[in-house]
Amino acid sequence: VLSLNSKVVTHNSRISVSHDSQHTWQLRIRQLKESDRGCYMCQINTSVLKTQEGCIDVNVPPDIVNDDTSGDLSVLEGENTTLWCKAVGHPSPRIAWRRE
DSSP: OOEEEEEEEEEHHHHHHHHSSSSSSEEEEOOGGGGGGGEEEEOOOSSSSSEEEEEEOOOEEEEOOOGGGGOOOOOOOOOOOOOOOOOEEEEEOOOOOOOO
């Protein structure tokens, strides 16, 4: 994201810059996505460059990836087997196993 005053130089229509007073500027990100996670910096171009950074951490609800998770298995007695479960989200979900 790059902006100068209220002109935003980006190809992302979800991002805008506005100000509600002479001294207060806002960077707005609509419909936040996981890819928006990161640090953003505002700066003023004085003889000594001054900056302030703010970071966004985007939480993503946990979900199980069905295509990468075990379904029903039929195994012969005495053999070994492995069940697997793939889950995504941020922060990373904790997976627990229990027998029904």
